Amino acid sequence: MxxxxxxxxxxxxxxxxxxxxxxxxxxxxxxxxxxxxxxxxxxxxxxxxxxxxxxxxxxxxxxxxxxxxxxxxxxxxxxxxxxxxxxxLPVAGLYPSLHLNLSECHRRLGDLDRAREHLQQAQATIGALGDDGYAQLIRAGLRQVADRLR
Structure with a gap:
């Protein structure tokens, strides 16, 4: 709490x-x-x-x-x-969401290289999350950004 x-x-x-x-x-x-x-x-x-x-x-x-x-x-x-x-949540569990948000910002600004870098960092840190609703939300966000960057 x-x-x-x-x-x-x-x-x-x-x-x-x-x-x-x-x-x-x-x-x-x-x-x-x-x-x-x-x-x-x-x-x-x-x-x-x-x-x-x-x-x-x-x-x-x-x-x-x-x-x-x-x-x-x-x-x-x-x-x-x-x-x-x-x-x-451990500190490591904060990074997937932080990098996901940065990835999406860079994508929207047209900086696709930076967007991909942050997406990769988010994907590399996703293992710090369990399999609860929050983790599922972040994983869904990662999939959406990855699809937008294709």
Whole structure:
């Protein structure tokens, strides 16, 4: 169970975005971003917020910036830090989704070489996920991006 208050608030913003309240989600994400110190904040907060903020961007260039921030922050995480916050997924389990999103951004921007690189990285790290609903969602996304890149 997630025990970190900032992660809980980020989750509330994610719920807003899932309910179609993209602008309200962006506003809440921006407030939290300022509170955590932006890119200099706790890497778990930065990674989680940036990964979610990317999903509510209307401009693919901005989406890419947020996805890149999320990946950079993930590189600073540890399994112990995730567990302390109540996150059950290991750090390695974050990379398939992060690289999937980066692949799709690069594809949409027409940088197919970079898109393929991130797709390969996502595929190489997918083994860190089990076979639950989340893993199936990421695998389906990988198949979709791979098909789009053909």
């Amino acid at each position: 997630i025990t970190d208050e900032t992660l809980i608030r980020i989750g509330q913003a994610v719920q807003l975005s899932h309910q179609g309240e993209r602008e309200a989600a962006r506003v809440l994400f921006a407030e939290i971003w300022d509170e955590i110190g932006g890119e200099h904040g706790d890497p778990l907060h930065v990674c989680t917020l940036a990964h979610a903020m990317a999903d509510v961007q209307d401009d693919v260039h901005q989406e890419l910036v947020w996805d890149q921030r999320a990946l950079a922050a993930a590189d600073q995480l540890t399994d112990a830090g995730l567990a302390q916050a109540g996150v059950t």
